[in-house]
Amino acid sequence: MHFLVTGGAGYIGSHLVRALLAREDEATIVDDFSTGHRWAIQGREVIEVDLRDLAGLRRTLAGRHFDGVFHFAAKSLVGESQAQPLLYWQNNVAGTANLLQVANDNGWGRVVFSSTAAVYGNPETPRITEAHPTQPINVYGETKLAVERLLRDVSGAGKVAACSLRYFNAAGAADDASLGEAHEPETHLIPNALRAASGNAPALTVFGDDYDTPDGTCLRDYIHVEDLADAHLLAMDHLAAGGGFAAYNLGSGAGYSVRQVLDVCEQVVGRPIPHSIGARRAGDPPVLVAATELAQDCLGWTPRRASLRAIVESAWAWEQKGRPAAGGLTRRA
Ligand SMILES: NC(=O)c1ccc[n+]([C@@H]2O[C@H](COP(=O)([O-])OP(=O)(O)OC[C@H]3O[C@@H](n4cnc5c(N)ncnc54)[C@H](O)[C@@H]3O)[C@@H](O)[C@H]2O)c1
Numbered sequence: 001m002h003f004l005v006t007g008g009a010g011y012i013g014s015h016l017v018r019a020l021l022a023r024e025d026e027a028t029i030v031d032d033f034s035t036g037h038r039w040a041i042q043g044r045e046v047i048e049v050d051l052r053d054l055a056g057l058r059r060t061l062a063g064r065h066f067d068g069v070f071h072f073a074a075k076s077l078v079g080e081s082q083a084q085p086l087l088y089w090q091n092n093v094a095g096t097a098n099l100l101q102v103a104n105d106n107g108w109g110r111v112v113f114s115s116t117a118a119v120y121g122n123p124e125t126p127r128i129t130e131a132h133p134t135q136p137i138n139v140y141g142e143t144k145l146a147v148e149r150l151l152r153d154v155s156g157a158g159k160v161a162a163c164s165l166r167y168f169n170a171a172g173a174a175d176d177a178s179l180g181e182a183h184e185p186e187t188h189l190i191p192n193a194l195r196a197a198s199g200n201a202p203a204l205t206v207f208g209d210d211y212d213t214p215d216g217t218c219l220r221d222y223i224h225v226e227d228l229a230d231a232h233l234l235a236m237d238h239l240a241a242g243g244g245f246a247a248y249n250l251g252s253g254a255g256y257s258v259r260q261v262l263d264v265c266e267q268v269v270g271r272p273i274p275h276s277i278g279a280r281r282a283g284d285p286p287v288l289v290a291a292t293e294l295a296q297d298c299l300g301w302t303p304r305r306a307s308l309r310a311i312v313e314s315a316w317a318w319e320q321k322g323r324p325a326a327g328g329l330t331r332r333a
């Protein structure tokens with residue numbers, strides 16, 4: 001099978017490419033390298049084009065056949081989305097509409113989409129099921145929800161089958177430390193803690209310890225990036241077997257506080273990590289934990305690397321190893 005992977009030079013997309021290659025599928029990457037990395041493309045064909053450029057997409061992709069599309073490419077920084085809403089609506093929503101147009105024109109019948117827990121907004125229940133109201137509290141979440149609705153409508157019209165995977169907190173790295181997280185700027189807790197530990201970043205700031213949670217810091221549901229990749233393969237198989245549009249939570253089902261994460265990071269690193277307690281970060285819900293039964297029941301997905309320690313160990317191996325060399329065949333729009 002040969003799949004198109006948008007955003008395949010990014011953190012999660014590159015791990016999905018690795019998983020495809022491991023099962024001897026082929027991957028072609030579409031990426032504009034706005035946040036992706038040339039070292040992450042693993043020797044695969046890359047079409048360097050911005051999803052906002054419909055003419056460029058048509059020029060580079062017309063006549064190509066793919067068995068399905070894994071759609072990761074997006075802007076995904078909450079703060080940036082508040083400051084630049086047009087950038088987010090154009091990249092995430094208009095870009096997806098362009099992609100679906102080209103998929104439709106060329107008969108690529110299946111799309112698995114990267115959504116987010118941010119579609120729920122402030123949770124009304126401790127564990128969030130997919131039936132929880134979707135009331136995003138930031139532009140990023142609004143655009144992801146808009147894409148879910150776009151996919152629902154397009155798949156309802158019959159030509160493209162699609163589903164949406166709502167990730168909670170993606171973390172960790174490939175088991176051989178060949179790939180891992182490398183956002184610039186990095187906003188996520190685990191890489192920030194480990195960068196502080198290795199001296200590659202300033203001391204970690206804990207964003208608030210006065211929440212109504214057991215230790216005062218926010219609880220999140222961390223899911224290993226390789227477990228996310230597994231879920232994508234199962235979701236694509238589910239579409240191939242006739243599955244209709246649905247959104248699935250991808251998390252471990254367990255919540256860890258920022259302090260607990262920091263403790264585990266210190267255990268793995270083997271020394272204290274410099275940190276201070278700062279103010280709350282705007283837009284952080286106190287608790288975000290997934291109910292994961294739907295993905296288990298419908299996709300047959302169970303996270304295999306669910307322990308926080310395993311996630312942090314893989315991220316620490318990656319942090320210590322550094323970035324690999326660039327490689328691959330690039331065509332530009
Ligand atoms: N990292 C997380 O914890 C998390 C959580 C929930 C959802 N997500 C979603 O998962 C997806 C991947 O996230 P990530 O952390 O790997 O991000 P990332 O920034 O590492 O990867 C995104 C990739 O998409 C590319 N891209 C962005 N806009 C593009 C455009 N207009 N045209 C072509 N390529 C474009 C970037 O260059 C990059 O390679 C995103 O859709 C994100 O919203 C991530």
Ligand SMILES: O=c1ccn([C@@H]2O[C@H](COP(=O)(O)OP(=O)(O)O[C@H]3O[C@H](CO)[C@H](O)[C@H](O)[C@H]3O)[C@@H](O)[C@H]2O)c(=O)[nH]1
Pocket residue numbers: 076116117118167168169170187188189190192204205206207208218219220258281284288
């Ligand atoms: O330097 C840091 C970074 C984070 N945190 C805290 O650690 C927790 C986790 O923060 P992350 O930034 O790692 O992750 P988020 O929960 O904010 O974001 C995740 O969930 C969001 C949905 O709510 C989006 O989907 C986003 O892409 C995804 O990474 C939060 O309480 C945050 O305040 C810190 O204390 N210090």
